[in-house]
Amino acid sequence: MPVPRSILGTQDTTDMDLEVIAGTWPDDVRGHYVVSTSDQRTRPRHAFFGDGIIARMPLRPGPDGRFPWRARVIDTPSVRLRGKRPDLFTAGPVGTDSPWGFVNAANTAPLPWGDRLFATWDAGRPVEVDPVTLEFVAEVGRRDDWRPAMDHAVLPLVSTTAHPVVDPERGCLWSVSRDVLTGTVSVVRYDGTGTRVQRWEVEDAALPQATHTITQTRDWLVLADTAFKIEVEEIFGGDRTAPNNPDGPVLLIRKDDLVPGRGTVGCTQFRLAPEVNHFYARYDDSDGIQVVMEHGEGVDIGMYLREDDVDVHGRPVDPALRGMYCHGMAPALTTVLQFDPETGRITERARARDAERWWQAELSAIDWSIEGQTAPTRHHLVYLGFHPEAINRRALRNYAGRIDPSLFPAEETPAVLVSHDREDLKALSEWTFALDDYPTSPSFVPRGRGGSRYAGAEPGGHDGYLVVAVHNDDRFRVELFDAADVGRGPVAVLAPPNGTTVPFLIHSAWMPEAVPAPDVERLRFADDLDARLDQLEPDLAATAREVAAELDAR
Ligand SMILES: [Fe+2]
Secondary structure, eight states, X not given: OXXXXXXXXXXXXXXXXXXXXXXXXOTTXXXXXXXXXXXXXXXXSSGGGSEEEEEEEESSOOTTSOEEEEEEEOOOHHHHHHHHOGGGOEEETTEEEETTEEOOOOOSEEEEETTEEEEEETTEEEEEEOTTTOOEEEESSOHHHHOOSBOOSSXXXXXXXXXXXXXXXXXXXXXXXXXXXXXXXXXXXXXXXXXXXXXXXXXXXXXXXXXXXXXXXXXXXXXXXXXXXXXXXXXXXXXXXXXXXXXXXXXXXXXXXXXXXXXXXXXXXXXXXXXXXXXXXXXOOTTOEEEEEEEOTTOOTTOBOOTTOBBTTSOBOOGGGTTOBOOOOSOOEEEEEEEETTTTEEEEEEEEEOTTSOOOOSOOBOOOSHHHHHSOOEEEXXXXXXXXXXXXXXXXXXXXXXXXXXXSOSSOOOOEEEEEETTTOOEEXXXXXXXXXXXXXXXXXXXXXXXXXXXXXXXXXXXXXXXXXXXXXXXXXXXXXXXXXXXXXXXXXXXXXXXXXXXXXXXXXXXXXXXXXXXXXXXXXXXXXXXXXXXXOHHHXXXXXXXXXXXXXX
């Protein structure tokens, strides 16, 4: 049973100290590894929908030679309200509901912005946390500014992206807000201070399913419909019966057209197939708008495993995998596409498809510095392998005709870390994990320079290290690879005491420094409380005010 059963455990996720158990930890690894995850102790129906946990580990050892991993549940207003009345929170197929509204789980991706740190997810505003203590600092922007997909007395459902982008030249954060009924989408801009965000509705466009990722070039924002369908029937207790759309729109929006106060913005539309999940633009667009697209054919992340499910081979799904997403049903496809806003045409510049490399779900490792994004050299991808025990027949049924079961390997296959050339997607180097290893999103750590600089001496993604957290039922590990030669295997491995495991980690990131969150004007939870509180029973309204007072008193 190679998918580790510990990944959906309810073990404590707090602090532990890791030691070098193999290899030699190089002296020039710097900064901090940060990672987001979902608290399985909140018993989410889909493993991705538990309350947000963020963890940080410095990449230099402490005086005792050990690496302190520190994790905490982000004490958002949602979490504080749940702490006071856990009985009133109900886990559903798309998240957690309560009389106050919809929980902002903030559990998907850490997003460093200079020395600041945010935690994101697709159904709530970004949440700023303190990089040192990992405590909640603030949610980004008044709720009405975002135009929630569903409003509630206190906690709105904001349908957005778990991957907003930091604009290195305009000094802002770009995100989106989507109307879940119509698919109408808006661009949202946060300038880093204050209680407000700006919003522009994109004219004559709709993204029908989701916006898990957005990306940017110097002059353009790239939005795309991503493969995660919400089904109304499922929300009301029915089965998930429809597959994700096989294609979808891509919208290009010129940043200069996002004029303050205008309220709407135009776009250029493209139609893209097959469907996509994560994508990454080259920041320099002087030679065209080029995007690495990780396609998600035969991948249905929204489908989660149930106790009554049967797997590919007709065996009952292990209840220990309850809530895990259904694993990929097709080999992975990655492309480099060029979008021409003049002609509306898409040109394929490169393609990676290998029947041996079985689907990708993780966020890939790239050099996120402006220098690295301007001239990227490598794209480091984790392919998770074929895992028939984690594919249910409900998904196979929904994708009949869309997937080819004759491509299924006879046996499970291990995960592989591959460094692709960023231009032609050629596999330059690869490392195969043991069959019972479950690697998570890799992060790139540039070599050289130091201080709070994001870029290394040789930006692009080839000069430095990759940090990969690996689940295994025997022992959790953090592996360090040479980004220029992952095929050597890990140059050093860190691990907590034998037998220690941690629940499923979602996305990770790297930041050069961990300093306290700066003192700037931000949204207070109290700012979000208004006459809508009157919709609630008086004691529930009082509880919301109590949480606001606690947060103000910090
Ligand atoms: Fe993601």
